[in-house]
Amino acid sequence: MNVSRVGPRANDRTQVCRPSTRAHMQTIGFIGLGAMGTPMAWNLEEAGHDLLVYNRSDGPTEPFADAGIDVADSPRAVGQQADVVVIMVTDDEALAAVLDGEDGLLIGLDSETTVIQMSTVTPEATEAAAQTVQAQNARFVDAPVSGTVGPAEEGTLTVLAGGDDDVIDDVEAILAAMGEPIVRCGDVGDGARMKLFVNLLLGDMMSAYAEALTFGAAQGLDLEAMQQVVEAGAVDSPLFRIKGDLIAERDFQPRFPVDLQFKDLRYANEVANDVGVQLPQTAAARESFSAASAMGHGNEDMTAVLKYLESIADVTVER
Known part of the structure; x- marks a missing residue:
């Protein structure tokens, strides 16, 4: 096909070297x-x-x-x-x-x-x-x-x-x-099972993190100080670092939307029922993401589950 790129790019990674030949390529x-x-x-x-x-x-x-x-x-x-x-x-x-x-x-x-x-x-x-x-x-x-x-x-x-x-x-x-x-x-099928495993954990972590931030903000704790404590201890993770920065900026642009996280938690709960495993934390997280979607945040980033929790507590997590 010998494609030369003349149109707009979905991403620009000019620093990465890629092979230029197309010989024998499928x-x-x-x-x-x-x-x-x-x-x-x-x-x-x-x-x-x-x-x-x-x-x-x-x-x-x-x-x-x-x-x-x-x-x-x-x-x-x-x-x-x-x-x-x-x-x-x-x-x-x-x-x-x-x-x-x-x-x-x-x-x-x-x-x-x-x-x-x-x-x-x-x-x-x-x-x-x-x-x-x-x-x-x-x-x-x-x-x-x-x-x-x-x-x-x-x-x-x-x-x-x-x-x-x-x-x-x-x-x-x-x-x-x-x-x-x-x-x-x-x-x-095991690839799909592993994907639900990791997204179950992702959804539970994001929901728990949003709950903790709302809990702290409702008591007047400073967001920057809360984030410092998270990053200094055993609960530190790349997820909390990345999402914490975005929450501080009130940036809810979709990297992984609420609706997709809700869908994955729904799938995980369905599979759990089939294999006889109880997922109480995941069921609760699923409902939080469902509520955030119902509020109109379904196309926002998964961090927007925070907005549902903020609305209940009548508080805003901000700097």
């Missing part, structure tokens, strides 16, 4: 150009892969088209033209919509195609997708990612890979263009 089809998918797709292009993109709405594809990158008109067309297809969509329903139907990805697959499912979906949806893909004699890798928009732009997402080791070996360079480390989690 064509990668990328489905789902949201806040995460867009920089992931650019990283594949920067790594030298021939790229073909598809998104349900046209807007996100325009920078790729402007750069001379092919835009498919359906998931089916992606399957017909790509050697490897990456899927990065919102939820179980979106994954099913990509796969099924007369213009769905499944129709375009054959034994030469590998599908890498990188969306955050349930293990059940992942395993069902694998079965339908493999029924077309195509190969399947379960590889959701841990991280937000910043790591997606930097190519430092943690890849949670599940599936046949031989298949993962074959696509490892593709995965490495989007993230590191690549953690091998087990069979197909």
Whole structure:
């Protein structure tokens, strides 16, 4: 395809050296150009892969088209033209919509195609997708990612890979263009399970942190002093450092939106019910994120769960 970049960039990482040759590179089809998918797709292009993109709405594809990158008109067309297809969509329903139907990805697959499912979906949806893909004699890798928009732009997402080791070996360079480390989690479905594990912990931590800040602010404690105490002790974490700085600035621009965190906690609770595990803290965190969404903060960063707690306490966490 020999793409020269003439259009706008989703991110600019000129300090990172990327191979310029495209010899022997496979064509990668990328489905789902949201806040995460867009920089992931650019990283594949920067790594030298021939790229073909598809998104349900046209807007996100325009920078790729402007750069001379092919835009498919359906998931089916992606399957017909790509050697490897990456899927990065919102939820179980979106994954099913990509796969099924007369213009769905499944129709375009054959034994030469590998599908890498990188969306955050349930293990059940992942395993069902694998079965339908493999029924077309195509190969399947379960590889959701841990991280937000910043790591997606930097190519430092943690890849949670599940599936046949031989298949993962074959696509490892593709995965490495989007993230590191690549953690091998087990069979197909185990990547999805690991993703819910880490996002369960993320949601619980964010909810607890927001509660603690609200508790302190309601008593007149200084935000900077609270943050200093957190960072000096055993509870220090990158999450609290990063989100603390954003909260101090009242910056709720979406890095990982409330609605997506709520969705992941809902999935985690559903899986927990299936396997007979009680998640009382996660259930409470889910309700806090649900309430924040109901207040109109669903498209704001997950830190906006704080706004729900502030509204109850009639206090603002600020400098």
